[in-house]
Amino acid sequence: MIWVAVLAGSLGCYVEKLLGYMLPRSVIERESVRRVSGLLPVAMLAALVAVQTFADGQDLVIDARVVGLAAAVIALVLRAPFLVVVLVAAVTAAGLRATGIAA
Numbered sequence: 001m002i003w004v005a006v007l008a009g010s011l012g013c014y015v016e017k018l019l020g021y022m023l024p025r026s027v028i029e030r031e032s033v034r035r036v037s038g039l040l041p042v043a044m045l046a047a048l049v050a051v052q053t054f055a056d057g058q059d060l061v062i063d064a065r066v067v068g069l070a071a072a073v074i075a076l077v078l079r080a081p082f083l084v085v086v087l088v089a090a091v092t093a094a095g096l097r098a099t100g101i102a103a
Contacts, residue, residue, distance in 0.1 A: 053066060065093055068090065
């Protein structure tokens with residue numbers, strides 16, 4: 001049954017890509033289309049971060065991941081390099097879990 005879903009998803013992605021190639025250039029070059037397509041990756045990444053931080057299956061969870069995300073936001077505000085931001089978030093969440101403060 002899972003293979004049916006994988007094949008259907010693959011076919012859907014292929015058709016979507018094919019339809020993108022068939023769009024007229026005049027549609028693609030519109031300023032509104034450019035603006036939206038530039039913001040989509042940011043929105044998708046933000047949604048992924050939110051789901052991975054606050055969800056555990058179907059449950060809303062507040063745990064060490066939230067504190068790690070807050071630490072990452074602080075590092076970003078302080079203009080830390082990306083690798084430092086990731087390390088700060090990981091070390092903060094791991095430290096809280098290791099001490100048992102946040103499961």
